Structures are given as C-alpha cells and as structure tokens.
Amino acid sequence: MSLPEIWLYDSGTLQINVLQGDRSVESATSPTFPGLPIAKIIPNAVKRAKQMGTS
Numbered sequence: 520m521s522l523p524e525i526w527l528y529d530s531g532t533l534q535i536n537v538l539q540g541d542r543s544v545e546s547a548t549s550p551t552f553p554g555l556p557i558a559k560i561i562p563n564a565v566k567r568a569k570q571m572g573t574s
Contacts, residue, residue, distance in 0.1 A: 524551055526561070533561045 525543065527534040535558060536543045537550055549557045 524549060526557075528561065528565065531562050531566070533558045 521538055521541075523538050525536045526549075527536065535546045535549050537546045547558065549555070
C-alpha cells in the first residue's frame, strides 16, 4: 500500500512525509494543503485543545 502523504505528530511537532517515486521523504509543506503552514497549524491546534481539555 502506498500513501501519497503521511503526517506524524509527536511531542508538539508535526512531520510531513510525501511519496516521491517509491520512497517517502520529509517535506516542509503538505501537497494536500499547499500554501497553508500545516506544520505550525496542527501543533497549535493540539496545544489549544489540551488547554481547553478537549483533546
């Protein structure tokens, strides 16, 4: 099975991996959400959710 994009969240950091050929490589941006700083948005949203007790 090959996935075009995988997000890994750990300890407040989001890592985005994208499929290039037959390999998964780390990317600074999400091809699914081009132009959006997803690597910053998701950790901030998780932090806010934890503060509000909704995570």
